[in-house]
Amino acid sequence: MRQAGRSLPEYRRVRAGVGMLESCRTPELVTEITLQPVRRYGVDAAIFFSDIVVPLAAVGVGVEIRPGVGPVIDQPFRTAADLDRLPDLHAEQIPDIGESVRLLVAELGPTPLIGFAGAPFTLASYLVEGGPSRDLVRTKALMYGDPPLWAALLERLARISAAFLTVQIAAGARAVQLFDSWVGAVPAADYRRLVQPASAAALDAVHRAFPHVPRIHFGVGTGELLADIGAAGAEVVGVDFRIPLDEASRRIGPQHAVQGNLDPALLFAPWEVLAQRVRDTVEAGRRTPGHVFNLGHGVPPTADPDVLARVVDLVHSL
Amino acid sequence: MRQAGRSLPEYRRVRAGVGMLESCRTPELVTEITLQPVRRYGVDAAIFFSDIVVPLAAVGVGVEIRPGVGPVIDQPFRTAADLDRLPDLHAEQIPDIGESVRLLVAELGPTPLIGFAGAPFTLASYLVEGGPSRDLVRTKALMYGDPPLWAALLERLARISAAFLTVQIAAGARAVQLFDSWVGAVPAADYRRLVQPASAAALDAVHRAFPHVPRIHFGVGTGELLADIGAAGAEVVGVDFRIPLDEASRRIGPQHAVQGNLDPALLFAPWEVLAQRVRDTVEAGRRTPGHVFNLGHGVPPTADPDVLARVVDLVHSL
Numbered sequence: 001m002r003q004a005g006r007s008l009p010e011y012r013r014v015r016a017g018v019g020m021l022e023s024c025r026t027p028e029l030v031t032e033i034t035l036q037p038v039r040r041y042g043v044d045a046a047i048f049f050s051d052i053v054v055p056l057a058a059v060g061v062g063v064e065i066r067p068g069v070g071p072v073i074d075q076p077f078r079t080a081a082d083l084d085r086l087p088d089l090h091a092e093q094i095p096d097i098g099e100s101v102r103l104l105v106a107e108l109g110p111t112p113l114i115g116f117a118g119a120p121f122t123l124a125s126y127l128v129e130g131g132p133s134r135d136l137v138r139t140k141a142l143m144y145g146d147p148p149l150w151a152a153l154l155e156r157l158a159r160i161s162a163a164f165l166t167v168q169i170a171a172g173a174r175a176v177q178l179f180d181s182w183v184g185a186v187p188a189a190d191y192r193r194l195v196q197p198a199s200a201a202a203l204d205a206v207h208r209a210f211p212h213v214p215r216i217h218f219g220v221g222t223g224e225l226l227a228d229i230g231a232a233g234a235e236v237v238g239v240d241f242r243i244p245l246d247e248a249s250r251r252i253g254p255q256h257a258v259q260g261n262l263d264p265a266l267l268f269a270p271w272e273v274l275a276q277r278v279r280d281t282v283e284a285g286r287r288t289p290g291h292v293f294n295l296g297h298g299v300p301p302t303a304d305p306d307v308l309a310r311v312v313d314l315v316h317s318l
Numbered sequence: 319m320r321q322a323g324r325s326l327p328e329y330r331r332v333r334a335g336v337g338m339l340e341s342c343r344t345p346e347l348v349t350e351i352t353l354q355p356v357r358r359y360g361v362d363a364a365i366f367f368s369d370i371v372v373p374l375a376a377v378g379v380g381v382e383i384r385p386g387v388g389p390v391i392d393q394p395f396r397t398a399a400d401l402d403r404l405p406d407l408h409a410e411q412i413p414d415i416g417e418s419v420r421l422l423v424a425e426l427g428p429t430p431l432i433g434f435a436g437a438p439f440t441l442a443s444y445l446v447e448g449g450p451s452r453d454l455v456r457t458k459a460l461m462y463g464d465p466p467l468w469a470a471l472l473e474r475l476a477r478i479s480a481a482f483l484t485v486q487i488a489a490g491a492r493a494v495q496l497f498d499s500w501v502g503a504v505p506a507a508d509y510r511r512l513v514q515p516a517s518a519a520a521l522d523a524v525h526r527a528f529p530h531v532p533r534i535h536f537g538v539g540t541g542e543l544l545a546d547i548g549a550a551g552a553e554v555v556g557v558d559f560r561i562p563l564d565e566a567s568r569r570i571g572p573q574h575a576v577q578g579n580l581d582p583a584l585l586f587a588p589w590e591v592l593a594q595r596v597r598d599t600v601e602a603g604r605r606t607p608g609h610v611f612n613l614g615h616g617v618p619p620t621a622d623p624d625v626l627a628r629v630v631d632l633v634h635s636l
Contacts, residue, residue, distance in 0.1 A: 137618050140583030144591050184539075187559050187581060221502075223541045224561050241505055243542050263505060265458030273462050300455050 003298035004037035005049065008305055011036055020065035024054050030100035035107055040305060041312040045112045045175070046104065048168060050097075052118030052179065053126060055164040058093045059086060061127070069131065076130035076138075080149055086156040089163040097164070101171035112175060114216065115168030119180035120157035120198035127153070136185050143186075143194050154198035162205035169210045176206060177216040178234065184221025192228050203233040216259055220297060226251035241296030245281060249288035257290030262311075264295045267303045271310065278311055282318045321616035322355035323367065326623055329354055338383035342372045348418035353425055358623060359630040363430045363493070364422065366486060368415075370436030370497065371444060373482040376411045377404060379445070387449065394448035394456075398467050404474040407481040415482070419489035430493060432534065433486030437498035438475035438516035445471070454503050461504075461512050472516035480523035487528045494524060495534040496552065502539025510546050521551040534577055538615060544569035559614030563599060567606035575608030580629075582613045585621045589628065596629055600636045 005011035014032055015023055023029045033049040053063045053071040062074030075085075091098065104113050125139045126132075133139070143150045165176045178199065186195055203215050218238030222229055230237050230252035237256050239248040241263035249258045262281050266274045285291025293315050299308070323329035332350055333341055341347045351367040371381045371389040380392030393403075409416065422431050444450075446457040461468045483494040496517065504513055521533050536556030540547055548555050548570035555574050557566040559581035567576045580599050584592045603609025611633045617626070 135583065135615070135618055137583045137586055137620065140581065141586030144584055144587035144595075184560070188562070221539055221560070242502070242539070244506070263458065265453065265455045266462055268455055268459030269462035277462075297453070300453055302455065 004041070004308065005033050006301040007299055007303040007308070008036055008040065020051055020067075021054065021057055021063075024050050025096050027096050027100040027103055030096075031103040031107060034100075034104055034113070037308075038108065038111060041309050042316075043111075043312055045114050046108055047114045047177065048101065048104070048116040048173065050116050052122060052181070054097075055089050055094075055117065055160045056123060056127065058164075059089050059160060061085060063126075071126050072131045073127055073129075077124070077127040077153065078142075080152070082127075083149075083152055083156065086153070086160070088156075089160045091163070091167050091170070094164070094167060097167050098171040101168050101173055105172035113168075113173045115165050115173035115176040117161045117164040117168075117176070117178055117202075119178045119183065119217070119219075120154040120161060120202060121183045121186070121195045122179065122181045123157045123161065124150075124153055125182050127157075136182060140186075143190070147194065150194060151197075154195070155201065158198040158202040159205070161202040162209075165202075165206050166209045169206070169213050173213075175214045175216060177218060177238075178202060180217070180219040183219040183225065183229075184223075184240075186225070188224045188228060191225050196228050196232050199229075200232040207233065216292075218259065223248075223251075227253065230256050236290070236292060238294065239296065245284035245291065246287045254289050257292060258285070258288050259292040259294050261294070261296035264297050264300050264303070267300065267307050267311070271307075274307070274311070275314055278314050279318065282315060322359070322626065323351050324619040325617050325621040325626070326354055326358065338369055338385075339372065339375055339381075342368050343414050345414050345418040345421055348414075349421040349425060352418075352422055352431070355626075356426065356429060359627050360634075361429075361630055363432050364426055365432045365495065366419065366422070366434040366491065368434050370440060370499070372415075373407050373412075373435065373478045374441060374445065376482075377407050377478060379403060381444075389444050390449045391445055391447075395442070395445040395471065396460075398470070400445075401467075401470055401474065404471070404478070406474075407478045409481070409485050409488070412482070412485055415485050416489040419486050419491055423490035431486075431491045433483050433491035433494040435479045435482040435486075435494070435496055435520075437496045437501065437535070437537075438472040438479060438520060439501045439504070439513045440497065440499045441475045441479065442468075442471055443500050445475075454500060458504075461508070465512065468512060469515075472513070473519065476516040476520040477523070479520040480527075483520075483524050484527045487524070487531050491531075493532045493534060495536060495556075496520060498535070498537040501537040501543065501547075502541075504543070506542045506546060509543050514546050514550050517547075518550040525551065534610075536577065541566075541569075545571065548574050554608075554610060556612065557614065563602035563609065564605045572607050575610060576603070576606050577610040577612050579612070579614035582615050582618050582621070585618065585625050585629070589625075592625070592629070593632055596632050597636065600633060 030049050034046050038046045057063050065071050128139045215234040216236040217234035220240045223243045236259050237252045238259040239261045241261050266277050348367050352364050356364045375381050383389050443457045533552040534554040535552035538558045541561045554577050555570045556577040557579045559579050584595050
């Protein structure tokens, strides 16, 4: 459950007065924040605390994360000249990330750590828009209007995503998640031609470096894209709550496990309603080739930690 | 093309210093704003300029539309007692709406006017959240947590939506559009049980009053819902750009025409790219039982009116 922290008082305590990017680059904080939901809920894996723009900042992109807004890029990406501002990411630029992972793995013991990185499309959307955007108009204008520049941009971002993940694996992460938050805004035919090659390249680079590490690939609102997202190569495809889990699995194909997809809004429903939907999700998962129980989107900041704890216990009891 | 106004200098001129709700309740302004894109583009129909919360304000709900934010509700809807604040909407409460339509119909001549209203789910989401929301957590908590209260709320809103549309038809609108902006956030099984009955009731009330007036029903991100949205009864189902038009039509069923679905982001692509996608959309539409060309979402505020004019001309030439 990504973003489980936001709803935890102990998270808000350690983050008080500390900027988002600073928290992501301070090993003691990353370790503490990543561990918090594991401690509280006893979930079966930890997900590395980071922000999608951390690797961009690491290669020198000027970016700040404004509270209540999100990432804001100093000089948005607009022309071929901007490619020069996206050099490869090398492990030496992010010693703190390896350090955070090593601290975490030591603390986690048998509980596996899942590494985390943003996918090329979503990284590109922040770079091109200059910040969060409702309609991704500039991103798509570049994608539709200048496919060679777009491809060059995504190719660089794929290398950056892959490098960010392999650093985490080298330090001890036992699985990775490639997170494509906004890709659901792309029509399927365009996804296949203009986005999937870069996601596949990132996933493939990870696989070539570490063939035995399972890869999870998640996006929101991806109903129409699932077959193509599956074909991008991850062992596990995460899906949101908009699509029944078994139908999602049918689209993704039998080579892949699915992850998801309880609607986070159900955390605010009466327990009997929520419990039934948890059971339904587990049941639907049993009709797939493999299922990782998860929410179908991030944990809402107003979620009650005690309710999340009951959900985890219920899943474990089933 | 809803929200065509936002990108027009003549729209920004007449709106300068005038609040959104005030513009929607001033017949001379509604007429002028509705006519502006018709004048500029020579489109085949006009869409009534209004805001989704206008009928709520008309029955007495305290609501203001804050620039850059959206509708903000004074006292959000939370309990059964709030139902009393949602009485039926009567034509006498909105004499200006009938007046606007009559002025418009006189000006439009042979060009038909499409009436407009928000659908019950989307109206409920504003009432319950108290304003725009990313995840609709409170709305869904009520929907999942208290189905009888939710049903009572949606039933009232269905009557309000239907009344708002029938006033427009009685004054001369020749088709209507029921707009369900946020319904794409509801999983299909829940839509069928908890949302569709109210949308169907609104559409049915319109049909019983005016059996020959075609009804258009639109939502964003509705790929998984299309069969059920079709079954709600509208003659035409609008779809966004996330799904190919012919696949959408297959899901909606052969009794319905489809409306859509050019990605508005393509308006920012080079003309050759855009023109090809316009042709593709018209071609895909020809493979359906009936097609109304439209964008797959509102017109972005930064769209170039000259580009929109070329798109309309191209569609007319095909």
